Amino acid sequence: MDKRAIISPLISIAIAFAIGAIFIKFIGKSPLEAYASIFKGAFAGEGWGFTLFSMTSLIITGLAVALGFHCGLFNIGANGQLMVGGMFAAYIALLFSGVPAFLLLPVVIFSAIAAGGFWGFIPGFLKSKRGTNEVVVTIMMNYIAIGMIGYLLTYPLKASPGWIAQSEIIPESLWLPRYKGMIGADPTIILAIALAVMVYFLLWRTKTGYEIRAVGFNPKASNYGGINVPRTIALAMALSGAIAGLAYFNYIFAYQHRVVSDVLLGANVGFDGITVALLGKNHPLGIILASFLLAVLCSGCLAAQFEIGIPKSFYLFLEGIIIFSFVIFEKVMGGRKE
Amino acid sequence: MIGVIIAFVGSGIRRSTPLIFASLGGVYSERSGVVNIGLEGMMLVGAFVSVVAGNVFGLVPGILLGALSGTLLALLHAVATVTFKANQIVSGVAINLLGMGLTEFIPEAMFGKTNIESLCSAPTISGFTPLVFVAMALVVLSHLILFKTVFGLRLRSVGENPKSADTLGISVERMRYIGVMISGALAGLGGAYMSIEQSACFTKNMVAGRGFIALAAMIFGGWTPFGALGACLLFGFADSLQTIIQTFGVAIPPPIIQLLPYLLTIVILASAVKRVRPPEADGKPYER
Numbered sequence: 001m002d003k004r005a006i007i008s009p010l011i012s013i014a015i016a017f018a019i020g021a022i023f024i025k026f027i028g029k030s031p032l033e034a035y036a037s038i039f040k041g042a043f044a045g046e047g048w049g050f051t052l053f054s055m056t057s058l059i060i061t062g063l064a065v066a067l068g069f070h071c072g073l074f075n076i077g078a079n080g081q082l083m084v085g086g087m088f089a090a091y092i093a094l095l096f097s098g099v100p101a102f103l104l105l106p107v108v109i110f111s112a113i114a115a116g117g118f119w120g121f122i123p124g125f126l127k128s129k130r131g132t133n134e135v136v137v138t139i140m141m142n143y144i145a146i147g148m149i150g151y152l153l154t155y156p157l158k159a160s161p162g163w164i165a166q167s168e169i170i171p172e173s174l175w176l177p178r179y180k181g182m183i184g185a186d187p188t189i190i191l192a193i194a195l196a197v198m199v200y201f202l203l204w205r206t207k208t209g210y211e212i213r214a215v216g217f218n219p220k221a222s223n224y225g226g227i228n229v230p231r232t233i234a235l236a237m238a239l240s241g242a243i244a245g246l247a248y249f250n251y252i253f254a255y256q257h258r259v260v261s262d263v264l265l266g267a268n269v270g271f272d273g274i275t276v277a278l279l280g281k282n283h284p285l286g287i288i289l290a291s292f293l294l295a296v297l298c299s300g301c302l303a304a305q306f307e308i309g310i311p312k313s314f315y316l317f318l319e320g321i322i323i324f325s326f327v328i329f330e331k332v333m334g335g336r337k338e
Numbered sequence: 339m340i341g342v343i344i345a346f347v348g349s350g351i352r353r354s355t356p357l358i359f360a361s362l363g364g365v366y367s368e369r370s371g372v373v374n375i376g377l378e379g380m381m382l383v384g385a386f387v388s389v390v391a392g393n394v395f396g397l398v399p400g401i402l403l404g405a406l407s408g409t410l411l412a413l414l415h416a417v418a419t420v421t422f423k424a425n426q427i428v429s430g431v432a433i434n435l436l437g438m439g440l441t442e443f444i445p446e447a448m449f450g451k452t453n454i455e456s457l458c459s460a461p462t463i464s465g466f467t468p469l470v471f472v473a474m475a476l477v478v479l480s481h482l483i484l485f486k487t488v489f490g491l492r493l494r495s496v497g498e499n500p501k502s503a504d505t506l507g508i509s510v511e512r513m514r515y516i517g518v519m520i521s522g523a524l525a526g527l528g529g530a531y532m533s534i535e536q537s538a539c540f541t542k543n544m545v546a547g548r549g550f551i552a553l554a555a556m557i558f559g560g561w562t563p564f565g566a567l568g569a570c571l572l573f574g575f576a577d578s579l580q581t582i583i584q585t586f587g588v589a590i591p592p593p594i595i596q597l598l599p600y601l602l603t604i605v606i607l608a609s610a611v612k613r614v615r616p617p618e619a620d621g622k623p624y625e626r
Contacts, residue, residue: 147597
């Protein structure tokens with residue numbers, strides 16, 4: 001990996017911090033104190049757990065977006081895919097609550113993968129059959145997912161007593177264990193890293209991966225080379241969706257143990273996946289590192305809200321600036337090389 | 339019965355108005371060759387700034403400053419995508435993050451709350467506030483600008499075939515900057531309408547996906563002002579249908595009605611791909 005791959009994300013974050021400092025000053029707080037609180041919050045005590053917890057989802061959506069990128073596809077629908085994946089997995093868990101966990105858990109995980117995959121397959125299929133732009137269709141699919149799940153959780157699947165739109169609690173046998181009860185220290189972080197390894201092998205060590213990258217590099221030449229381009233596009237989108245389908249598994253099975261409408265439908269981690277894939281240059285290892293950086297900011301900002309009253313939405317602002325700094329910095333440096 | 343119909347039509351038009359502004363914005367941007375999925379963020383910033391500025395300077399300056407704030411956010415999109423040739427989707431996502439972050443962060447930090455009431459009251463003409471008429475007028479005006487003026491021809495030419503336009507001496511970069519910034523101004527107006535005139539209050543994340551519905555409407559309408567108008571009216575009326583349906587005792591759950599515009603867009607895109615076609619160079623950075 002060349003040096004710039006590490007330097008560019010760090011410089012972008014530094015620029016975002018500098019601009020963020022102006023805003024913090026503007027609202028009458030001390031930037032130094034704020035950043036100290038963010039970093040302390042991301043690592044001290046419970047903070048580590050929240051960092052790991054966010055990192056898990058970020059790795060997964062980052063991988064999903066990156067896999068699409070390798071095929072020349074822009075999957076901006078990871079948010080919808082993770083919602084559908086999470087909802088369907090929880091539904092299956094509730095439906096077969098009597099089945100022993102060792103049988104049910106694999107089925108539940110597969111349900112998340114299948115539902116997310118299906119949600120990704122639709123835009124992929126439409127792109128390959130009708131040439132429909134996948135960006136537009138995945139955006140629309142996000143809102144269809146929100147509408148559908150919003151309906152399910154306010155009406156048929158709503159937990160009977162209470163005002164909150166949420167599902168019943170999933171059977172306790174399916175609750176994922178947490179190391180010393182700490183949030184984030186659950187098996188899904190291992191699952192996320194295993195997924196990164198699997199994506200690496202798929203893309204660079206298998207024929208399918210080769211075809212995906214070839215189509216992303218040059219669809220016309222791939223066609224002449226005998227690759228079934230439409231099939232590869234549909235497959236890549238389905239795989240991307242399948243990965244994304246697991247992104248909120250930790251939220252549901254290791255943390256809340258139910259689907260809370262506001263939480264699932266308020267997910268933004270599908271879009272964060274774009275940032276992660278961008279900063280990590282679409283490489284699984286880069287994605288793990290970029291997820292860590294973003295997770296530190298995310299959990300740090302959450303902590304800073306409680307500690308010194310910097311609203312946690314500061315995180316979104318920083319993330320936006322990071323993206324702009326990154327794309328502009330890369331362009332300027334890339335231009336100088338030529 | 340007639341009362342119900344009048345209420346339905348009125349509410350439909352009011353619900354369509356922010357969509358019309360933003361989707362006209364989308365038409366300008368995409369006709370010049372720049373995809374703008376940042377409409378949502380630009381609307382949010384417009385909604386927030388217009389309420390705050392309106393409370394200080396009054397109604398009209400408030401609305402204009404709302405439009406200006408959308409334009410500034412769009413300028414950032416233009417700098418990234420036109421000058422630095424960044425991926426337009428990535429930049430659009432970043433614009434939305436900024437819009438969401440800023441409009442949540444600033445009110446919370448400065449006023450300690452995420453809801454800000456508007457102190458301006460807009461006059462009404464037979465139940466409609468002024469921006470409703472502005473939106474309708476802008477549809478006609480945009481059609482004339484895009485299809486009957488030299489400026490419009492140039493704007494479209496850089497979106498269809500930037501190379502030829504460049505050869506003829508048209509500055510591709512300048513036209514694209516203009517297209518993107520107009521889209522920001524219009525999205526900002528759409529936001530201003532929502533916060534100042536429609537609800538008299540700015541609330542956190544109040545645009546709630548309308549920027550994306552506007553984008554869908556623009557596509558649905560085949561990248562034309564009148565097409566976009568038709569689609570926005572369709573979506574706006576579908577939205578107001580939920581109230582009238584409940585009056586008649588037929589309950590279609592609101593979340594289901596809310597997903598219809600998105601579903602319709604996919605269906606129309608998938609079925610009429612030959613007829614509805616984006617500008618040729620839409621989404622592609624221009625390299626000399």
